[in-house]
Amino acid sequence: MAVDIVPPPTPPATAPDTSAAGTKLWEHPSPSSTAMCGFLSDISTKFNLSLPDYPALHAWSITHVPEFWGEVWAYTGIRASTEYTEVLPPDAPIFPRPEWFAGARLNFAENLLFPANRSLDEDSPALIAATETSRTTLSWVELRERVRIFRAALRARGVTVGDRVAGYVGNHAEAVVAMLATTALGAVWTGVSPDTGVTGVLERLRQIEPRVLVCDDGAYYNGRGHGVLGKVTEIVDGLPGVECVVVIPTGAGAEGDAAGIRGAVRLEAFLEGGEDEDLAFEQLPPDHPVYILYSSGTTGAPKCIVHGAIGTLIQHKKEHALHCGLRPGSRMLYFTTATWMMWHWLVSALAVGATVVCYDGSPFRSPGEEEGTSVPDDLAMPRLCQDLDVTHFGTSAKYLSVLEQRGVVPTASLPLNKLEAIYSTGSPLAPSTFAFVYKAFPARINLGSITGGTDIISLFGAPCPLLPVRAGEIQCLGLGMAVRAWDGDGADVSASGEAGDLVCVAPFPCQPVGFWGPDGTEKYQAAYFERFPGVWHHGDYVRFERWTGSTGGLVMLGRSDGVLKPAGVRFGSSEIYNLVLKGFGGEVADALCVGRRREGEGDETVVLFLRMEPGVECDEELVDRVKGLIRKELSARHVPGVVVACPDIPVTSNGKKVETAVKQILCGMEVKIGAAVANPECLEWYREFARTSA
Structure with a gap:
């Protein structure tokens, strides 16, 4: 429903400027109740250490790299059919990328559908799909069954280990099902949002030659349906290796006929083509590829970045369970497209037993009174969080800035009593927007301005329940991420508070397993290791506040090349x-x-x-x-x-x-x-x- 926008309350004339950079805005009321605190305690006990706080834990995590990641494997729970023999080779370099968890055999999709170390109510929601006009819920049992059927249909079409399956899809349940079915077979998933033009899609997919294309027949955005089958026809014409095009009905009122698309089959008919077989998972080496993501492509063809199973899985589980506090009963909504790495981050919340909420549509529309319609609503996302008991809400800095500019205060009409955290990424969050969030949303939330990227499919700068939130700052470096700020001569300026290039000086498992293509190794080295040989150069310009010798408040200053x-x-x-x-x-x-x-x-x-x-x-x-x-x-x-x-x-x-x-x-x-x-x-x-x- 449409609502009146309530202006933010006017602070008293003598009120302090809480938007000033570095101002403390939040501290966890009971940090001892967090998983991060429990992990710190376990490490201290097992290794006979005295780790008084998060900086001490972080320092240990980057100086005892194999021990740390081995403990993350055990604490967060990785499901493997064969255990690893070694976390990391001794004195492993960061480039060439070392082998992680050698000897193990596992499957990425299995870890998301059957979370280890978690006690689940099998009939509780695993996935909630929302649009401007509708809401759909799948239990864990129902999600697994949908994946079983889709996997069988892919297998009937000959899809096998290493094949590529591409999605031209929105952020909805069928996209998640298709990805899980693909990775269950050991094939590789790549996703592109339907708002991407034909040229943008072909720039990406021509390089990786997918065998199957899963596509929506339309998209519904800002109150209107948009057909995409015309674009799909052009895309398929430019991809001679595509053998099957699975067309998902979206109910978006889209026009167009899939019959003219080479290899097209409607979803229902596609699913009927599979055998009635059990849900099984191909057991593969830890670094087997699961995702192909793409560089921004702002000045040329996007680079195809290949991410492996264990790097993606263990890094996401670390971030979700420890840094975010996600657990069974938690509900994560991240406003994202299926192209953005945050979609992959969102879906991995399944691996800690949390409920994933997928939203496809405008963030400023809510369902109308007439079925199948939507109406303008500046509170659409907060209202969705309220209606679905969302505990962790993620979005872009731009979205929060728009709320700030419009003076939208959700707590004026919504209690948001389940909300525990708001996460922001995509660009730096301004100090004034930090202050706005704590005026407009419940003051108890952990506002996590986070940073990482497509290159690592995860985070360098993370939220942390053991540290305060300060305006304009990312709370800390993520565990196991040995990040520093270096000046142009390669000198470490982290402790001085000077600005420098963001580098990582120790290996970490979510490094890409490679770039796709015959020249992938050369592109990989040039992208990250040319500026400072032997050290990961991320391309961001940063500085640290209150450096502790291991981490500190991280301030993002833009891209290094900008x-x-x-x-x-x-x-x-x-x-x-x-x-x-x-x-x-x-x-x-x-x-x-x-x-x-x-x-x-x-x-x-x-x-x-x-x-x-x-x-x-x-x-x-x-x-x-x-x-x-x-x-x-x-x-x-x-x-x-x-x-x-x-x-x-x-x-x-x-x-x-x-x-x-x-x-x-x-x-x-x-x-x-x-x-x-x-x-x-x-x-x-x-x-x-x-x-x-x-």
């Missing part, structure tokens, strides 16, 4: 965004900040593009105010040399600003824009700006 460096001073674009968007709310809708150094120029010029709110002019007076605020709050060296209004800001389908492509355009480079850019047409304006600006 780092600004006027007059030799390095800083991240998010420093500018946080200041401008907070200081000029109501005037500036969004901003893009990049460095420009053209041929023959000795120094870099910082260019700040402002997308103005409707009816607001970017005149000389506003430009002076923007520069003045940056000079006052940051420094004179941070002040952009150019501030100009722009009609739009290029973003990926996940809402990430495409800084690199704009930077390259301004620097006079020829740039091939990949299909991952959601609004590539706006880049023509930047090309014209580059041609005509002084």
